[in-house]
Amino acid sequence: MQGDKAVKSNHFNLESFIREHFASLCAIAFKLTGNSETAQDLAQDVIIKFWENRQQYESLESIENYLFIMIRNESLNYLRGLAREKKRYEKVSLNNDREDSLWDTIIEQEANLLLNEAIAxxxxxxxxxxxxxxxxxxxxxxxxxxxxxxxxxxxxxxxxxxxxxxxxxxxxxxxxx
Known part of the structure; x- marks a missing residue:
């Protein structure tokens, strides 16, 4: 019975924690990323990370400041990941263009050889x-x-x-x- 109270208390605390901080975390993440769905995902990730390690943060003077730093860092990491992904895509795209160009050259040379053979x-x-x-x-x-x-x-x-x-x-x- 005592365990049920602890679970309900933790559940209520998590629920109130989410109500208290989710909207502001979403707003910060949205301001940094410009995408509301991404902002919600990042805010959710920050809340989960914070909640899972809440024992470490009991001595914090300001949970809001710490959450702000967490959401800012998560947003910046997300944006860095997007930038890396974009660079990789550009490299792959550039390599594909080179490969296409190479294939076009090979096909053109082969066609020229066949045409020259026929003309001969x-x-x-x-x-x-x-x-x-x-x-x-x-x-x-x-x-x-x-x-x-x-x-x-x-x-x-x-x-x-x-x-x-x-x-x-x-x-x-x-x-x-």
Whole structure:
């Protein structure tokens, strides 16, 4: 029976302790973190830590001052943890960007090798026209350089593209022209 009174007394004391300090701890934590849910979690953590070790604090002159220091420290630790997490995320994101860039480079090089291999199998005149097209020259410039008619360039370029498509289809390679 005596034990029940002690439990009820401790329960009542904890309840009144929470009523007395929770709101002010939440307000301080909110001011520091800017997040009400985080502030409530931190205030709850501080109350639990204080309550579990309350025997150590019996000689304190001001519980409120001590709780203020505890909630401030918990809030600052939380913010430091967020900053560390953000830095880690940025590093991971930067590494992912580098990896993506590396993969893009590898894929581009592989595509270039496949394209060069396919172009190598074209008839000589078609090969020249495709290579000149890849350097950015238009049909008229290619015709002037090779000293052939514009229509001939168009026909040979069309045949070359057709043969390249066939090559890629035969080798089960998807490429867009």
């Amino acid at each position: 199998g074209l008839p000589p005149q078609c090969k020249r026209i495709v290579n000149l097209s890849l350097t950015g020259k238009n049909t008229k410039e290619i015709a002037d350089e090779l000293d052939i008619a514009v229509n001939t360039v168009k026909v040979l370029k069309s045949r070359a593209i057709h043969k390249l498509r066939e090559y890629f289809l035969e080798n089960d390679i998807w490429i867009e022209f």
